[in-house]
Amino acid sequence: MIDIHCHILHGVDDGAKDLAESVAMARIAYEDGVRDIIVTPHFNHGFLTMADVVHRKLEELERELDRQGVDIRLHPGTEVQLVSAAFFDEHRRNRSFALLGRPGTHLLIEQRWSDYDPGTPEIVQRLLDAGVTPILAHPERHPFFRDDPELLPQLIELGLWTQVSADSLVGNFGPDAQRYGRALIAAGHAHTIATDAHNVNRKPNLGAGMAIYEEMAGAAARTELEARMRSIVAG
Template sequence: MIDIHSHILFGVDDGAKDLEESIAMARMASSDGVTHMIATPHFFENGTTSKTNLLQKIETLQRALHAEDIPLTVLPGNEVRVNSAAFIYTHAQQDHFLYLNAAKGFVLLEQCWNHYNEDTPEIVDFFLHQQTRPIIPHPERHYFFREQPQLLMELIHQGAWTQVTADSLIGTNGKEAADFSKWLLQQNLVHTLATDAHNVKRKPNLSAGVQMAKQLANEAQTRAILERMEQVIA
């Protein structure tokens, strides 16, 4: 399996606190059946880390995993927050953040927690015009998507994908997130799954989300979700 959203990278945001915790998370992910995990530290106003620093940390982590004989490949990425259109365009032009693959085919595009940014449709178009598909992480955890599903459906209609979190499907993120994630799945509006793992407690548990998807959706839907996750790193 491919985990396209995680905070496994140590010492850069609210994810793994040190290399040892990154290694522990990697061991959990590998034991869970994950072969590739994209490290997606947050990228937002007053919260940016240089690509050089992130790539160096990934190299350090990958060497440690090799030494520990943990068969997990960690790939570079960012979870880019929609602070404003100007913020996105400036940093995209200056190539400051990481996409989800080297070809810039996908970008993880996160909303702020306290409001829906009305620049989002314009930003989605911006990325689509440069042949990058935005993936909206954890929409089920945002109150404005739960209260106004049409906001999310309009972005999907434009061409964005969604990424529902395993913890939401299994109920760890609360009833509202669980109910909305299951509704999205039943409406065939879930394009990918991920863990959004942050530490050994908020842990990598992708298989649990996949199993729940298999219970709630048909086989073809589940297979399509897994294939899209593979497509992200292809």
């Protein structure tokens, strides 16, 4: 399995606090069946994790995983919050944040927690025009998507992918996120499943999310979903 959203990098955001916790998270993920992880530290006003830091920390963690014999492949990325159009445009122009995987054909974006960014459709379209597929992190956790049933489908119609979190599907973020996350699967609007793991307590649990996806959508749909996630890291 491939986890495309994981805060496993040490000491950069509210994820793994140190290298030891990063390794512990990797061991949990490996035991769960994960073999590839895209590291996705936050990129927002609170945690401005620059691309060069992502690559440096990734290499540090790779060396430690190799030393300890944890057979997990790491890939670069960031979770870019849509703070504002100006914020996004400036940092995209300066190549401040890392795209997902070595091919760099996808970008993980996140809505603000306070409200929906009305500039989202324009940003999505600009990314698509540049050959980059935006993937929206955990839309099931944002009340404005649940309250306006047309909002997310309009973005999907443009070409946006979604990332539904395993924790939402198992109920760890409450019944509203669980219901909407499962509704996205039922509607065919869950394009990827990931963990958004942050530490050994909010831990990697992709297997649980994938099991729910397969139970609801079927084995063939799971195969298609896994191929879609493989394309993010393999191009």
